Structures are given as structure tokens and as C-alpha cells.
Amino acid sequence: MRVKRICCIGAGYVGGPTMAIIAQKNPSIAVTVVDINANRIAAWNDENLDNLPIYEPGLSEVVKEARGKNLFFSTAVDQAIEEADMIFISVNTPTKTYGVGKGMAADLKFIELCARQIARVSKSNKIVVEKSTLPVRTAEALKSILDNTGNGVNFQILSNPEFLAEGTAVNDLLNPDRVLIGGDIDHEKGKEAMQALVDVYASWVPKERILTTNIWSSELSKLTANAFLAQRVSSINALSELCEATGADDNEVAKAIGADSRIGSKFLQASVGFGGSCFQKDILNLVYISRSLGLAEVADYWEQVITMNDHQKDRFAKKMVSTMYNTVSGKQIALLGWAFKKDTNDTRESAAIYVADELLAEQAQLHVFDPKVQKQQILNDLKTLNTRSEEENANLVSIYNDPFKACEDVHAIAVMTEWDEFREYDWQKIYDQMMKPAFVFDGRNILDAKKLEAIGFSVFQIGKAN
Numbered sequence: 001m002r003v004k005r006i007c008c009i010g011a012g013y014v015g016g017p018t019m020a021i022i023a024q025k026n027p028s029i030a031v032t033v034v035d036i037n038a039n040r041i042a043a044w045n046d047e048n049l050d051n052l053p054i055y056e057p058g059l060s061e062v063v064k065e066a067r068g069k070n071l072f073f074s075t076a077v078d079q080a081i082e083e084a085d086m087i088f089i090s091v092n093t094p095t096k097t098y099g100v101g102k103g104m105a106a107d108l109k110f111i112e113l114c115a116r117q118i119a120r121v122s123k124s125n126k127i128v129v130e131k132s133t134l135p136v137r138t139a140e141a142l143k144s145i146l147d148n149t150g151n152g153v154n155f156q157i158l159s160n161p162e163f164l165a166e167g168t169a170v171n172d173l174l175n176p177d178r179v180l181i182g183g184d185i186d187h188e189k190g191k192e193a194m195q196a197l198v199d200v201y202a203s204w205v206p207k208e209r210i211l212t213t214n215i216w217s218s219e220l221s222k223l224t225a226n227a228f229l230a231q232r233v234s235s236i237n238a239l240s241e242l243c244e245a246t247g248a249d250d251n252e253v254a255k256a257i258g259a260d261s262r263i264g265s266k267f268l269q270a271s272v273g274f275g276g277s278c279f280q281k282d283i284l285n286l287v288y289i290s291r292s293l294g295l296a297e298v299a300d301y302w303e304q305v306i307t308m309n310d311h312q313k314d315r316f317a318k319k320m321v322s323t324m325y326n327t328v329s330g331k332q333i334a335l336l337g338w339a340f341k342k343d344t345n346d347t348r349e350s351a352a353i354y355v356a357d358e359l360l361a362e363q364a365q366l367h368v369f370d371p372k373v374q375k376q377q378i379l380n381d382l383k384t385l386n387t388r389s390e391e392e393n394a395n396l397v398s399i400y401n402d403p404f405k406a407c408e409d410v411h412a413i414a415v416m417t418e419w420d421e422f423r424e425y426d427w428q429k430i431y432d433q434m435m436k437p438a439f440v441f442d443g444r445n446i447l448d449a450k451k452l453e454a455i456g457f458s459v460f461q462i463g464k465a466n
């Protein structure tokens with residue numbers, strides 16, 4: 001079968017960019033992205049492409065090309081489901097904040113709501129694609145809901161996890177290392193559904209990069225791919241502390257280890273810790289699943305990746321305090337960057353939030369600048385922690401549109417996100433306007449420490465004996 005109409009439920013960081021590329025590369029397929037968040041849909045439809053709800057390099061050009069032709073954003077969820085022959089579920093699957101599995105398991109209530117809505121609305125056969133990252137065997141639950149509450153139509157369930165990385169989403173979607181499609185490979189209808197999805201991707205992805213597997217392998221591969229990536233970050237971060245204590249240099253060590261082709265050089269950059277909506281959530285989920293299956297050692301092994309990441313954020317904040325004579329009370333500190341990584345406006349689980357919280361607990365006053373994150377987002381992130389009142393946060397945290405203003409009269413600057421522009425600043429000008437001694441804590445190792453030290457800064461970088 002050839003797919004003619006696609007519906008994607010969830011217009012977020014995955015649903016939006018993924019569907020924009022599918023539409024751009026398949027002009028004969030009508031793609032409608034729906035969401036219950038009317039503001040988000042309005043932003044996707046905004047004439048001014050600078051107002052798209054998600055910042056990704058290259059995304060606005062793709063949206064400009066396809067929107068209104070065969071790419072649509074809408075709040076009419078029922079209608080889009082009914083009209084589609086393939087439905088992607090791309091809603092959020094956050095960590096549970098209540099009940100059994102609180103703080104560990106993935107909250108699947110949004111997924112279940114989608115399944116019930118698809119079952120209720122569908123009057124014709126549908127292929128339902130899990131795009132969200134889900135615990136292994138979720139497809140079983142989806143099938144049960146769809147078959148038991150549906151109108152007697154046939155549902156084929158596929159798993160097609162998304163491997164894009166925020167900040168490089170467009171390029172990752174255009175040139176994926178692989179596309180993974182899991183389905184019911186033992187039955188003809190399952191195979192047909194898989195082929196229909198293979199054909200959608202084959203419009204631009206070389207066939208050998210489209211992997212088809214059984215559905216459980218596909219679900220589990222996504223969780224574990226994220227676990228492996230996060231594990232590398234925690235491994236190099238663990239080494240960074242060892243480097244600081246011994247005089248080894250983490251960049252040199254990373255280069256030496258990464259030169260081994262079995263290890264590879266990517267993802268070996270020490271930092272203040274990983275953030276983002278996925279790594280922590282997916283590892284916690286993996287730990288929860290392992291523990292539920294009685295696999296205590298497996299669970300403990302992966303949990304350590306999170307422990308190390310929390311430690312890295314904590315020790316960075318503590319290093320700042322101890323370097324500044326063991327007190328930051330009443331001191332002004334500039335945080336450069338709030339997004340969890342460069343080239344995105346996403347702040348979920350950003351290391352900056354946790355470092356800021358620790359500094360605020362020490363009564364520091366923060367000046368925050370990020371090229372793409374809005375003021376309200378920063379205040380919301382701090383509010384979500386529930387550490388202090390909104391008024392206290394607002395009194396202690398000033399948010400700037402100009403990095404030089406943010407750094408005026410501060411005792412210290414902490415680089416929290418690796419935005420390229422931070423490297424290019426006139427650091428002499430910044431130094432001249434700061435309190436002395438002027439401290440820089442480079443949580444991403446992007447600044448030229450020698451140059452800064454020549455200006456007069458005291459510089460701390462991760463993984464270097466200072």
C-alpha cells in the first residue's frame with residue numbers, strides 16, 4: 001500500500017521537525033501535525049518563521065517550503081486521525097511524578113489517551129506508528145486498547161523511534177545513520193505496514209540505512225541507544241574529575257582514547273553534565289524496567305550514569321563557591337547559556353537549572369543570558385524545582401538580552417551552554433567591566449583559557465588541573 005495521508009499527534013521537538021522533512025521529501029503525501037496545545041500550533045502556523053515554537057538550524061526553510069502545500073499544523077485532532085491512513089504518535093513520555101514508579105518509570109498516560117482517541121475516531125484501517133520513546137512492550141498495550149475499544153477496523157502497530165539530536169535535527173533527519181522500523185514481521189499485514197513506512201523514508205534515505213526488526217527490538221534499541229550515549233558523557237565526566245586531581249588534561253586523554261577505532265572520537269567532550277528531555281528520562285526508565293524484571297545488577301549499572309551526571313553538576317557549583325573564597329552570598333554571577341545544548345531553545349533538564357539552583361541556595365544573585373531562551377522559560381524552569389517562591393526567584397535572577405550587560409559588575413561568569421558566539425566575545429571588554437578578581441568557570445571547555453588568563457581572568461575548566 002502507498003500512504004497518502006499522514007497524521008502526527010504531537011507538534012513538539014520530534015513531531016514538528018520529523019514531519020516537516022517527511023512532507024518536504026514526499027510531496028504526494030499530505031502530512032498534518034496536530035496538538036492539543038493551541039499556542040504551539042499557532043506558532044507553527046505563524047507567518048513570521050522566526051516565531052516557530054522550536055529553534056533548529058535550517059528548520060524554518062523546510063517549513064517555509066512545505067507548509068500550506070502538503071504540511072499542515074492543526075488542533076483538529078479527530079479530523080486528522082480520521083482522514084489519515086498512517087498515524088504517528090509523537091507525544092511526550094515524561095518520567096512519572098506520582099504513584100508506582102514515581103521518579104523512574106515513563107508516564108504513559110498521554111500515549112494511552114492517544115490510543116483511545118485513535119480507536120474511537122477511526123472508521124477505516126490505520127497504521128499506528130510509535131514515534132515517542134517508549135518502554136519495551138508498549139506496543140502490546142497499544143494493540144490491546146486499539147483492538148478492544150475500536151470500531152472493528154484493523155490496526156497495525158509499528159515502532160519507529162526517532163534518533164535525531166536537538167540542535168542538529170534537520171541534518172540528522174536528512175542524513176540519518178539509520179532509520180529503525182519495528183513491526184509484526186511474522187504476519188503479512190504487519191509486513192505490509194512496515195513496507196508502507198519503509199517507502200515513506202525511502203524517498204530520501206538509502207535503503208541499506210532503513211533497518212527493519214521485530215517490534216520489541218525496535219522499542220528497546222531506542223532506550224538503550226540513549227543509555228549508551230549518556231554513558232559516554234558520564235564516562236568522560238568521571239575522567240574529568242580524575243584529570244583535575246592528577247594534572248592530566250581531559251582533552252588530551254579524550255583524543256588518545258578516541259583515536260582507537262573501537263571507541264571512536266565522538267561524544268567524548270567533558271562538560272558540566274548532560275541535560276535534555278531524553279537521556280535521564282530514558283535511563284531512569286531502563287533502570288525501572290530492569291528492576292521490575294528482577295535484574296538488579298543491570299539496573300544498578302545504568303543508574304550509575306545518572307549518579308555521575310548529578311555529581312558533575314553538583315561539583316561544578318561547589319567548585320565555583322569554593323574558588324570564590326567559600327562564599328557567593330550577595331555576589332553577582334553571570335550564567336552564559338541556559339539551553340541544555342547549543343543551537344536549541346530547549347531547556348529541559350539543562351545543567352544550568354541545577355547549577356543556578358545551587359548558587360541561589362548560597363544566596364548568589366544571577367544574571368542569565370541565552371541567545372535563544374526566553375525570560376519566562378528560565379523563570380518557569382526555576383519554579384518547577386520548587387526550591388523557593390516565584391518572587392524570590394524573580395528577585396534573585398535577572399535575565400538579559402545583551403551578554404555584555406549580563407556580565408557587567410559580576411564577580412564571576414559561568415559558561416553553561418556551548419553556544420559558538422561565546423567564543424567570539426570581546427573578553428577584554430567583559431573583563432574591564434567585571435569585579436576583580438574576575439573568575440570564569442567554563443562548564444563546556446569552549447573558551448581559550450590561555451587568552452583569558454593573559455587578559456587577567458582566573459579560569460576554571462572542566463578536566464584541567466587549575
Ligand SMILES: NC(=O)c1ccc[n+]([C@@H]2O[C@H](COP(=O)([O-])OP(=O)(O)OC[C@H]3O[C@@H](n4cnc5c(N)ncnc54)[C@H](O)[C@@H]3O)[C@@H](O)[C@H]2O)c1
Nearest residue numbers: 010011012013014035036037090091092093110132133162
Ligand atoms: N526531544 C528529542 O530530542 C527527542 C528525540 C528522540 C525522541 N524523543 C521522544 O519523542 C517524544 C516526544 O518528545 P518531544 O521532545 O517532541 O516532546 P514535546 O513535549 O516537545 O512534544 C510533545 C507534544 O505532544 C502534545 N500532546 C500530548 N498529548 C497530546 C494529545 N493527547 N493530543 C495531541 N497532542 C498531545 C503536547 O502538547 C506537546 O506539544 C518523547 O517520547 C521523547 O522521548 C525526543
